[in-house]
Amino acid sequence: MIHFDESMTLLEGLQIEKYKTKKLYIMEAQGYVLAEDVVADHNSPEFPTAAMDGYALNHDDIAMGRLKIASINPAGSALKDEVIGGTCIKTFTGSLMPKGADTLIPIENVEVDDDEIIIKEEVPQGFSVREVGENYAKGQKLIEAGTKIDFPQIGVMAGLNIVSVMVYEKPTVAVLSTGSELLDLGEVQTNDAQIRSSNNYTVEAIVRKYDGIPMQLGCIKDDKASIQKAMAEALEKSDIVVTTGGVSVGDFDFVKDVITELGCEVVFKGVRIKPGQHIVVARKGDKFIVGLPGFAYSSTVTALLYVVPLIEKLQRGKSSLKKVKAKLKEPFIKRAKKAEFTACNVSLLQGEYYVDFKGKKVGTSAILTNMLGNVALLVTSEDDTSKGVGDEVDVLLLA
Numbered sequence: 001m002i003h004f005d006e007s008m009t010l011l012e013g014l015q016i017e018k019y020k021t022k023k024l025y026i027m028e029a030q031g032y033v034l035a036e037d038v039v040a041d042h043n044s045p046e047f048p049t050a051a052m053d054g055y056a057l058n059h060d061d062i063a064m065g066r067l068k069i070a071s072i073n074p075a076g077s078a079l080k081d082e083v084i085g086g087t088c089i090k091t092f093t094g095s096l097m098p099k100g101a102d103t104l105i106p107i108e109n110v111e112v113d114d115d116e117i118i119i120k121e122e123v124p125q126g127f128s129v130r131e132v133g134e135n136y137a138k139g140q141k142l143i144e145a146g147t148k149i150d151f152p153q154i155g156v157m158a159g160l161n162i163v164s165v166m167v168y169e170k171p172t173v174a175v176l177s178t179g180s181e182l183l184d185l186g187e188v189q190t191n192d193a194q195i196r197s198s199n200n201y202t203v204e205a206i207v208r209k210y211d212g213i214p215m216q217l218g219c220i221k222d223d224k225a226s227i228q229k230a231m232a233e234a235l236e237k238s239d240i241v242v243t244t245g246g247v248s249v250g251d252f253d254f255v256k257d258v259i260t261e262l263g264c265e266v267v268f269k270g271v272r273i274k275p276g277q278h279i280v281v282a283r284k285g286d287k288f289i290v291g292l293p294g295f296a297y298s299s300t301v302t303a304l305l306y307v308v309p310l311i312e313k314l315q316r317g318k319s320s321l322k323k324v325k326a327k328l329k330e331p332f333i334k335r336a337k338k339a340e341f342t343a344c345n346v347s348l349l350q351g352e353y354y355v356d357f358k359g360k361k362v363g364t365s366a367i368l369t370n371m372l373g374n375v376a377l378l379v380t381s382e383d384d385t386s387k388g389v390g391d392e393v394d395v396l397l398l399a
Ligand SMILES: Nc1nc2c(c(=O)[nH]1)N[C@H]1C(S)=C(S)[C@@H](COP(=O)(O)OP(=O)(O)OC[C@H]3O[C@@H](n4cnc5c(N)ncnc54)[C@H](O)[C@@H]3O)O[C@H]1N2
Pocket: 177, 178, 179, 181, 182, 195, 196, 197, 198, 199, 200, 244, 245, 246, 247, 248, 249, 250, 253, 275, 276, 277, 278, 292, 293, 294, 295, 296, 298, 365, 366
């Protein structure tokens, strides 16, 4: 088995030969990762523009105290008139500044006397004028490829009249659980040894949450031929195949053999982590198979550690799981000489993260309910030992 850090290095080092991209209308691109830089093709604003409702004038004329209103300049109108000595032009928020004017005096600062304004309160030169390029300048890179598109990016692209944009395709992730003891949702129990399958649904939800497109394939009995057929078809139809169960050393643990028989190249098999030590990651070209262990807590943690980064890798996106420092409110007992990922409660108090284990059970990796609540994963390395109250620890945030 390899060190956890080595498994991460191997995962990060995977080279993708051909990324899948597509062009999407910007309103359909929310949640996708941008596959091209967005560069401004114009200055914004292109011309000096009024930022308030008022009177455009030449700042030198303010000293005259009274100025004639020569004309009116609504937003959107192509004004020909210029401000000439001793006059002003009524101008509105969003109107282009008329030629000859360098300052906008707001309506609140003047009194109108017939066709003249009387200046009651002066403003400095350039007041309320949005200069050329205030938002951005022509040629400026505004959004980098690799950025996840959300409302600010959509707004900025709309401002640039970008109707459609190149994005990375979200990978399709096929999910199937193996195990002859498994009952799928709603399936009627026929003997006491059967258990409800949760892994395929937990993993489907993780895939959706972290921007993959899940393809739910349900449960498959521990029969090598059926597993092989299902995985071969899944590999055909998806970018990542995630299986749960059947990866340890039992007589019916067929997933590892099937992975090799499907002609996949094993990236790594077995990592010194708890839970999840039997994890296997394999590839066939730009497609991946991740075999997660069967225990519910193990498959959940390993899906977060290995499937989520693969989903992100295929979209050249940035990692969405954040590691932070936190302080222990309770002692932490280190149980294994492996990297451990322990469910904990995390709270934020005056800018500092705190961790406790209230309600968390100690037991096997079957205890998925440990993931309920304000959950995060306390991360320790294989060389770490137990820790006391107040000690600083690493925590992987999941929210
Ligand atoms: N002799 C050894 N036994 C085991 C070892 C070992 O090294 N030597 N490793 C243990 C560890 S650690 C784990 S984790 C499990 C992993 O085994 P598998 O991946 O082969 O998983 P299964 O045996 O199929 O299932 C384990 C456990 O989880 C339940 N399960 C399976 N699928 C689901 C599902 N879809 N939803 C909910 N629960 C599921 C299953 O009933 C078993 O109880 O092996 C240990 N054994």
